Amino acid sequence: MKRLGKRIATTMTVVAMMFGAAACGSGSSSSSGTPTDGGTVHVALNASVTSLDPMMTGAYVARDTMRSLYESLVTLKKDGSVAPLLAKSYDVSKDNKTFTFKLRTGVKFHNGKTMKAEDVVASMQRWIKLSQIGSTFFTGSTVSSPDADTVVIASPKPVSTGLYDMADTGRIAAIMPKSVIDKATDTGVSEYIGTGPFKFTSWKKDTSIVLSKFADYSSPTGTSDGYSGARKAHVDKLEFDFVTDGTTRMTGALSGQYEIGYSLADSQYAQAKASSDVSVESDTMLETLIFNKKQGLFKDNQKLRQAILATLDMSKIAKAGHQNADLYTTDGGLMPKGNPLRSEAGLDKYNAPDVAKAKQLVSESGYSGQTINFLTTKDYPYMYDESMEIQNELKAVGIATNIQVLDWATLLQKMFQPDQWDMLISSYSFSANPICYSFFQASGAGWNTDPQFLKIADSINAATTEADQKSGYDQLQNWFYDYVPNIMISHYQQISAVSKKVSGYGQGMQGPAYYNIQLQQ
Structure with missing residues (x-):
């Protein structure tokens, strides 16, 4: 009988392919000039966020911002298929009840501590409890660690879609330090610590979120594809400004005040498309x-x-x-x-x-x-x-x-x-x-x-x-x-307006990825 897992990936045990040097993002925006590291990318968002706890909010603006901060065991390629992220490989049992993840080693949290299996166990237990997807399809599951580099999720019933569920970026199954989870309250975590290319710097409610390059980031390898493959923080900072007025987002993108004007009105499409300063990107x-x-x-x-x-x-x-x-x-x-x-x-x-x-x-x-x-x-x-x-x-x-x-x-x-x-x-x-x-x-x-x-x-x-x-x-x-x-x-x-001074703007099936962005000179 043909195994279902072959639809999810090439084989039921999928090992992340090693391609050597990390690749740049696969963004489609046209640009000119020489890519350089450093600088700040300013993103004008159309709404503010109410939480930076990725399991407490499913808002697009929060999800897209936090994609640079938090990571999960698995993620989605551009076509929606599943790929490893913090897991280096995974195996699904024939009865679709047991999910075994071999963890990447040497991955650092933003607080400098090395990610351990106990952190992953605590994070996945919290995701199962709090997230709509986790609580709907994994209630009653156990999460354990038989050894230092392995985490096992055992469900009481078959979940053939389980890898897709865990890869979904809405209310992401974010891996955080166990110490942060232990201190969390009903309103969410009080420290914003992940494993992503950027770390938390500041959040001024109704004004802005600032993320800074994480020098000790450990990237997966392979060509960037959706949210999978290589990730590299080229710029020093990502600044997300809450700009609820669409005209202001548009004019700011055209003038260069913002490198990215997110979620423009359809009526602004022709103007953005005609501009020689920005490219129109769409989700x-x-x-x-x-x-x-x-x-x-x-x-x-x-x-x-x-x-x-x-x-x-x-x-x-x-x-x-x-x-x-x-x-x-x-x-x-x-x-x-x-x-x-x-x-x-x-x-x-x-x-x-x-x-x-x-x-x-x-x-x-x-x-x-x-x-x-x-x-x-x-x-x-x-x-x-x-x-x-x-x-x-x-x-x-x-x-x-x-x-x-x-x-x-x-x-x-x-x-x-x-x-x-x-x-x-x-x-x-x-x-x-x-x-x-x-x-x-x-x-x-x-x-x-x-x-x-x-x-x-x-x-x-x-x-x-x-x-x-x-x-x-x-x-x-x-x-x-x-x-x-x-x-x-x-x-x-x-649609969003992206400056032609930007390269590496990436997209997947659930919104933009900002972590591979590089500025041109």
Whole structure:
């Protein structure tokens, strides 16, 4: 029987290939001049962070910042496959219950102490307890160290997706010193110490985060690919400034005040693209219409959710939000094309508007004109513009909506208050594994508690062959288009302006990597 692990990597035991000298980042921004070490890279972020504890926050700005500070046992290549990071090799048992990691030796923490197995054990125990992915799929697991260079995670049930789960960079399974974890409280760690290329220097809330080059950094080897391979801190400092005004981020990037202007508005795309001073870099994300399934109109009303799916013209909605066809793809897949976990199942129901079918489903749903409370924000202009288009399309089939415009911070708070909304648009980076999306979890936005999802997730994790796993992902996507827990709108490009004085700007499937950046002279 063909082993499932061959889908995860070439063999079930994967050893990090040694290529000798560390390579520079594989960023795509064009640049001129001679790369030099030193200097400070200034990044203008679109929002502030509430925590620098990577297991306590899943915010993009925190995740992308902390990627230079913290590292995990395994990580993701550009195509979404798994690669070693702090592990030099790993082995997964045939029953997908036991994960054995051989650790890289000589890795230093930012406090100067050498990483030991006890640090990894404490970190993974904390990740299993605190993170949504860890607590969902690894509850009841034990983490132990049979010798100084080995850590074993033993699950009571099969987790064929376990390596993907541990490689996901949202609420990263960050390895920290045991001493830091022992002092952590319910609000998080009080010291920000990892093994990454940069170490923590300062955090001024609502103003900036500064990271400094870690002189004793021990890099993995091999060509940089996504978040795997060589990492090297060329610059002395990374300074992340919180600049919530999009125009200021844009003008700052064009003037050279910032080397990187993160997350620009789609309306700024043409101006950035026309500039001779910056390159436009993009991160592919998915946007989805989420239904409140805990209470209200959509609770236990699959027909009404199906009616809305049958109503919506995703081509019109995505165009209304993103304006330029370069910035979106009408793709309803849970994973991007080329990803090893991609499924094509159920996509015949995506972007297939049928007014007659929608009206019939509305009638069958028992809907009788109640107003749907639809939250949106102008902080992300595409969300507001798409909400207006959706409102118009739903009106054509007799569904009434009341759009409530909030600032993004307030919307995030209300997202987890079930008495405050019925429907809203949100965006997500692609998950390392589709069963791990927050919107599929009982505690995630929308409160999905359908037992069929749990049954499918368990079948995927119990799979022992590639064919069984593929069948599971096909079942998952078919379930998605039948149960309609939420609706995929499109895959879109979140754009950033990167100075042409920068080289080594890297990207993976879950946002940018800043650690290989080098300035040009």
